[in-house]
Amino acid sequence: MTRAGKPSRKLSPRAFVRRLRDARGKETALFAALLLLALVEWRFAPNAHPAFPWHRIPGYSALIGLLAASAFTVLTWLALKPLLQRPEEDPDEKEGASG
Amino acid sequence: MSAAFTPHPAIPLLLAALAMPLLGANGRRVAALLGPALALVFLAVLPEGASWTLPLLGETLEPLRVGKLGRVFALAFAGYGLIASVYAWTETDAARKGFQMALCAGGVGVALAGDWISLFLFWELLTVCSLFIIWQGRDRAAGGAGNTALGAGLRYLLLHLGGGVCLLAGLLLQWRATGSLAVEAVALSGAGPWLLAIGLLTNAAAPPLHAWLPDAYPRATVFGSVFLSAFTTKAAVCVLARVLPGAEPLTWIGAGMTLYGVTFAVMENDMRRLLAYHIMSQVGYMVCAVGIGSTLALNGSAAHAFAHIFYKGLLMMSAGAVVHAVGTGRLSELGGLARALRPVLVLMLIGAFSISGVPPLNGFVSKALAVSAAGYEHRPVVELILLAASVGTFLSVGLKMPWLAFGPRADGKAAAARRPVPRSMLLAMGLAAAACVATGVFPGLLYSLLPYPMKYAPYTADHVVSSLQLLLATALVFLLLRGLLVAKSMRTLDVDTLYREPLARLVRGAGVLLERAQEAAGDVLEAILAAGGALRARVRGRALPTWAQALLLSMALVATAIAALWR
Numbered sequence: 001m002t003r004a005g006k007p008s009r010k011l012s013p014r015a016f017v018r019r020l021r022d023a024r025g026k027e028t029a030l031f032a033a034l035l036l037l038a039l040v041e042w043r044f045a046p047n048a049h050p051a052f053p054w055h056r057i058p059g060y061s062a063l064i065g066l067l068a069a070s071a072f073t074v075l076t077w078l079a080l081k082p083l084l085q086r087p088e089e090d091p092d093e094k095e096g097a098s099g
Numbered sequence: 100m101s102a103a104f105t106p107h108p109a110i111p112l113l114l115a116a117l118a119m120p121l122l123g124a125n126g127r128r129v130a131a132l133l134g135p136a137l138a139l140v141f142l143a144v145l146p147e148g149a150s151w152t153l154p155l156l157g158e159t160l161e162p163l164r165v166g167k168l169g170r171v172f173a174l175a176f177a178g179y180g181l182i183a184s185v186y187a188w189t190e191t192d193a194a195r196k197g198f199q200m201a202l203c204a205g206g207v208g209v210a211l212a213g214d215w216i217s218l219f220l221f222w223e224l225l226t227v228c229s230l231f232i233i234w235q236g237r238d239r240a241a242g243g244a245g246n247t248a249l250g251a252g253l254r255y256l257l258l259h260l261g262g263g264v265c266l267l268a269g270l271l272l273q274w275r276a277t278g279s280l281a282v283e284a285v286a287l288s289g290a291g292p293w294l295l296a297i298g299l300l301t302n303a304a305a306p307p308l309h310a311w312l313p314d315a316y317p318r319a320t321v322f323g324s325v326f327l328s329a330f331t332t333k334a335a336v337c338v339l340a341r342v343l344p345g346a347e348p349l350t351w352i353g354a355g356m357t358l359y360g361v362t363f364a365v366m367e368n369d370m371r372r373l374l375a376y377h378i379m380s381q382v383g384y385m386v387c388a389v390g391i392g393s394t395l396a397l398n399g400s401a402a403h404a405f406a407h408i409f410y411k412g413l414l415m416m417s418a419g420a421v422v423h424a425v426g427t428g429r430l431s432e433l434g435g436l437a438r439a440l441r442p443v444l445v446l447m448l449i450g451a452f453s454i455s456g457v458p459p460l461n462g463f464v465s466k467a468l469a470v471s472a473a474g475y476e477h478r479p480v481v482e483l484i485l486l487a488a489s490v491g492t493f494l495s496v497g498l499k500m501p502w503l504a505f506g507p508r509a510d511g512k513a514a515a516a517r518r519p520v521p522r523s524m525l526l527a528m529g530l531a532a533a534a535c536v537a538t539g540v541f542p543g544l545l546y547s548l549l550p551y552p553m554k555y556a557p558y559t560a561d562h563v564v565s566s567l568q569l570l571l572a573t574a575l576v577f578l579l580l581r582g583l584l585v586a587k588s589m590r591t592l593d594v595d596t597l598y599r600e601p602l603a604r605l606v607r608g609a610g611v612l613l614e615r616a617q618e619a620a621g622d623v624l625e626a627i628l629a630a631g632g633a634l635r636a637r638v639r640g641r642a643l644p645t646w647a648q649a650l651l652l653s654m655a656l657v658a659t660a661i662a663a664l665w666r
Contacts, residue, residue, distance in 0.1 A: 026578055027575060027578050027579060030571055030574055030575040030578065031575060033571055034568060034571050034572055034575065037564055037567055037568050037571070038568065040564055041561065041564045041565065041568070044560065045559075045560035045561045045563075045564045046561060047561045047565070048559060048561050049474070049475075051474035051475060051477060051479075051482075052474070052477075052479050052482070055474075059568060060565075061486075061564075061565035061566070061568035061569045061572070062568035062569070062571070062572040063572075064483070064486050064487065064490070064569060064572075065490050065568060065569040065570070065571070065572025065573045065576070066572045066575070066576060068486070068487040068490035068491065068573075069490050069491075069494050069572065069573040069575075069576035069577065069580075070576050070580070071487075072361070072362065072365050072490065072491045072494055072495075073365070073494070073576060073577075073580045073583050073584060074580070074583065076362060076365045076366050076583075077583040077584075080362065080366060081366055081589075084366070084591050084592045084593075085366065085587075085589040085590065085591050085592070086589060086590055086592060087588075087589060087590075088588055088589060088590050
């Protein structure tokens with residue numbers, strides 16, 4: 001993926017693994033920060049009022065974040081955009097919603 | 100407090116609205132600031148329980164009843180109205196300023212109405228003002244959508260008339276069932292409460308009655324969108340919280356709204372449409388909390404509405420500033436604006452981080468109440484849905500929108516900023532950002548306004564750490580997969596696709612019928628006149644009797660009137 005807004009729209013599992021392997025800088029820093037936060041949660045800041053069993057798992061919020069963000073991105077790209085998006089050929093839409 | 104000396108906070112707003120045509124440009128500007136400022140003063144001095152009562156046809160109306168819940172919403176409406184008026188300082192059109200002030204009055208009036216008739220009148224004032232503000236979007240130079248605003252306004256009107264009829268029918272049934280017009284909590288069972296719920300949920304933009312929101316709000320002018328974003332949906336939440344607290348279906352409807360809104364926002368290309376979907380999503384948190392119904396949840400609903408009015412306003416103002424400067428809000432046509440619009444970027448990020456629940460901003464301290472309430476009430480699925488929606492919010496508003504609008508473009512160029520952003524716009528955005536930061540850093544400011552007593556500390560180590568995990572994990576996925584979020588110049592179909600074309604056909608069909616009716620009326624008129632001529636010929640040389648002359652004349656007049664009316 002290029003940094004500047006026009007990355008490849010092809011995302012095969014192999015390409016995704018390659019992207020993970022080639023990840024540098026920000027991605028690595030974020031991943032390290034997540035591990036650190038999970039560690040902090042485990043040692044120093046466990047959930048004080050666990051309402052559900054998973055509240056006791058260190059890093060469960062990170063897991064929810066990873067799963068939900070991936071689901072939103074991939075599902076909208078894979079299923080919803082092809083199903084619901086159309087070229088702006090409707091005259092009513094063509095005039096534009098924002099001027 | 101004596102009724103005679105109790106000032107209604109909606110009155111200065113209504114007076115400001117009515118005075119607009121009589122004032123010059125500067126007078127209008129001052130009136131638009133004075134109206135909300137006086138409303139804030141009135142709200143500050145009115146004690147809890149202050150009311151107005153008016154006898155009408157054997158019933159007692161209560162256009163003003165100051166309760167804790169209503170006051171939170173009224174304060175937010177008036178405070179935001181003041182900031183939005185600063186934002187719209189450069190606008191001097193009497194009609195626009197008038198409808199903006201009347202919209203604020205409608206919101207404040209709904210929040211403080213103590214009886215259903217007063218509430219319904221203020222409710223319809225909101226609808227009418229919103230409609231005209233949407234129609235004012237015909238002005239492309241002011242950031243509107245041109246003539247498409249007319250169709251969007253009609254669709255808005257259609258849905259809100261339906262919602263208003265449901266609300267009216269529901270309140271009449273409730274009146275018959277209880278014998279009282281007072282706005283009180285009811286159980287969601289029977290036709291009356293369900294009709295009330297449908298009417299209220301239409302204004303809250305609950306699916307499938309939500310399409311008016313992303314359809315209409317982005318088509319208003321830049322200033323119009325900023326005003327529209329605050330009032331209608333939050334007024335609906337206020338009434339839902341007063342009337343249907345703890346109604347179980349609202350929990351699931353609200354949870355569904357949170358997911359539906361963010362899913363469409365992730366796909367959306369137009370900034371203001373994207374933000375409109377986020378209004379729906381954030382209102383979902385409030386509706387869900389009303390459905391959960393515990394004191395913490397109801398406090399969460401009110402707190403989130405208060406916070407939402409300011410951070411969503413800030414976001415809508417930021418998007419408006421981009422539209423004002425560049426001429427478009429389409430993300431596919433933006434990019435590279437960080438240098439040209441740096442203050443707008445900074446202020447937009449404050450709004451975006453607030454809506455995403457980044458500590459120490461107001462979204463963090465308000466959303467926490469609703470999500471925690473789901474946990475405390477042992478609603479695991481609801482809590483997970485709210486957390487997932489929070490992730491989608493950060494993904495689309497916190498990351499995607501600023502990245503695509505301000506980040507570097509693939510071609511290395513930048514969208515051209517043709518006009519500078521006026522200082523009044525930046526000042527208003529600064530004020531809204533200050534409200535987001537102040538109520539986030541000092542949550543006691545917000546919590547002290549809430550209707551029910553509670554002990555809740557948002558800044559605990561575990562809460563901050565888990566929130567940071569959620570946000571950083573989302574940022575990590577964004578960095579890895581952002582290529583899939585690149586916006587294209589596409590329109591996304593929503594449920595309004597189901598009724599837009601049939602509605603357009605209906606309007607076209609009505610036009611054809613009208614045309615034929617006009618032709619028929621013209622034929623009738625000609626036939627009458629011809630008959631008169633023949634009669635005159637038959638009685639040539641003799642005067643027509645007076646009764647015949649009168650009959651012919653009246654027939655011709657009626658036919659002409661009918662034809663004129665049809666035309």
